[in-house]
Amino acid sequence: MPAVTLPDGSRREFDHPVTVLDVAKDIGPGLAKATLAGKVNGQLVDARHEIDDDAELAIVTDRDPEGVEIIRHSTAHLMAQAVKQLFPDAQVTIGPTIENGFYYDFAYDRGFTPEDLAKIEKRMKELAKQDLPVERSLMDRDEAVKYFRDMGEAYKAEIIASIPQGENISLYKQGDFVDLCRGPHIPSTGKLKAFKLTKVAGAYWRGDSDNEMLQRIYGTAWANKDQLKEYLERLKEAERRDHRKIGQELDLFSIQDEAGGGLVFWHPKGARIRREIEKYWYDMHEKAGYDFVVSPHIANLDLWKTSGHADFYSESMYEPMEDEHQAFQLKPMNCPFHVLMYKDRLHSYRDLPLRWAEMGTVYRREMSGALHGLMRVRGFTQDDAHIFCREDQIEAEVMAVIDLTLAVLQTFGFEKFDVNLSTKPEDAVGSDAIWEHATASLRSAIEKKGLEYSVDEGGGAFYGPKIDIKIHDAIGREWQCSTVQLDFNLPERFDMEYVAEDNERRRPIMIHRALLGSVERFFGVLIEHYAGHFPTWLTPVQAEVLTITERQDAYAEEVTKALRDKGFRVEADLRNEKIGFKIREHTLKRVPYLLVLGDKEMENGQVAVRTRSGEDLGVMSVEDFGERLREEVAGRHH
């Protein structure tokens, strides 16, 4: 007879087999009502799962992450049921949960429209209200194949047919709808109270672009309506911060149809921000012991054959151009150039490490459908650097790269990082010994920095292990910008060497690293992170001088010049407009400081300072304001 141990260590004994729900009822009616599923000896099961032996049991409710997962999965089923009722010809395929929600793919001869979605959602709500019990049953595999095939569900039958013969298949039934599913599911559809269908899209059967296109419906589902509301609010906030929208409003950049997709035009205001980013970047690299190099944009195709890119990277490279019987390749990467410069002369072990950095603009072929604002483009500038070092220097160099990376990212207001170490994949170049040593060096570097990290076993590139650092932006989204990659391949291919202490020739280790990744993409992330409210050190216009009448024009020019002479980015708005209008306009342009000049200020040689958040800082002398700006900018406050 089962004795059930609960997470708090308490035991309950029963003289007959009990279901998860029975145990919940035994504890209390409130819990019974909240029960979605159970976790028996660590295994997720349905609420009606029967326990007939001693077991550890945790009741799963919508307060558990697993409970929300189950809600999402069950909502996918609810949607499939609604779709089958409304569109009997649609065939069901798969419907997994994803972050924040779920999707379900249907085979249907046309796409679903937003009106269809509204209808489906309405039917889902009706079905949820009916509180249909969700019942699990088992069926032999072959029987299940036949069952679904007879129903006209060819895709489901195909999925089941790929399950080994002889296994039992679990089916879930709610009302008139039966679906193949591993489960577990909620006990009845009434538990689904907070969901919304969000979008439709095409998706390939089994994710293979050679297969037929299915109709995918995305939805989101939550434990309760408040969470749903909060999530939808987050989506709206992301939309408000969209860098494409803010980029246009603030006149920062554009992408021109006539020039082609994925090619970025930096307008004066955007270019000012970029210059500030770059100035800071050069400054930090100089302090960290880097040298700067500059390489060309095209090079003989043979170089890319030597590097191997012409072979394994050709899909991302533009076609070479011919000239005087030579083929030239537009560069998709900077690394081979730095290698050539290294090889230009013989290096001693005393020279190493060499740290060569370059803001290198590269061009890569991207499928038109993959382009996205500044985040995914065809031409971009990598804040690239290559470190050539000895094997015994790897750890110290990587630690220094991590320090530099975190310092730079923190300056831009990123506080939370996810570090990931990727190890040797199946197909790789280089000996096991060097992989082991290098991976251990990376691991040790991360650990000595006291960073938490995850490991992606086999996730490294074929040429070496790597560390990726993800940042969390102001609304909690993750972006991967920084990467540190070891490379055993290029030094080999280019036969790079240095002369060691014992006068032997040795192969240097090459470390690729980028902190921002792509300047374009990083700029896009920054726009969204700050929602366009760039900190004063970065912002294109730090202060706008606003006159109340034209009597102050000369004084305004004087104030503007005085601040510009101190190195600040200041502009004057002398237009024949009312002060309220000017304030509105420059506030919307997110200028940090508005300097209002009327007769009073002019007489006393002062400025009246208002911030973009609407705060009135009162009147002060031009010198005092300049000092305030200087401090804020020098500290790169965010």
Add this chain to the structure above:
RNA sequence: GCUCAUGUAGCUCAGUCGGUAGAGCACUUCCUUGGUAAGGAAGAGGUCACCGGUUCGAAUCCGGUCAUGAGCUCCA
């Protein structure tokens, strides 16, 4: 590249049944000189993405191309 949607003034968008195009903001000029988030008037501005087809007639219907968006795929 694939599926679906979209493409009209610098921007945001309307445009009925196929009958040759409209609003607000921005821009120019004039009036107004106004003290902390939109003062008023007038004017200018469009090869309706591009190419082709149907039609007496196309922003509108059809086909293609390009671009953008969402997703898929890809992402050293």
